[in-house]
Amino acid sequence: MSHLMKYFLSFSCRCGKPKKRAFALCRPCFLFLPHSLRPYLYQAFGYGFEQAYEHAAEYLKKNGKWSHLVE
Numbered sequence: 001m002s003h004l005m006k007y008f009l010s011f012s013c014r015c016g017k018p019k020k021r022a023f024a025l026c027r028p029c030f031l032f033l034p035h036s037l038r039p040y041l042y043q044a045f046g047y048g049f050e051q052a053y054e055h056a057a058e059y060l061k062k063n064g065k066w067s068h069l070v071e
């Protein structure tokens with residue numbers, strides 16, 4: 001199973017907060033994203049979700065939301 005699939009199926013967001021299963025992010029993280037990035041996270045696996053998640057993760061790291069994940 002890919003890392004991405006694990007995050008997707010888990011009950012916790014990478015920020016540490018709980019989230020719903022089969023959701024990419026918890027609600028606060030999702031709402032933190034710019035509107036332009038949000039719709040892409042609803043795409044299916046293999047149909048753009050992976051790229052959308054990477055973009056979202058990059059944005060969240062850059063803007064301090066996931067700063068603990070930045071090496």
Ligand SMILES: [Zn+2]
Binds near residue numbers: 014029
């Ligand atoms: Zn989160």
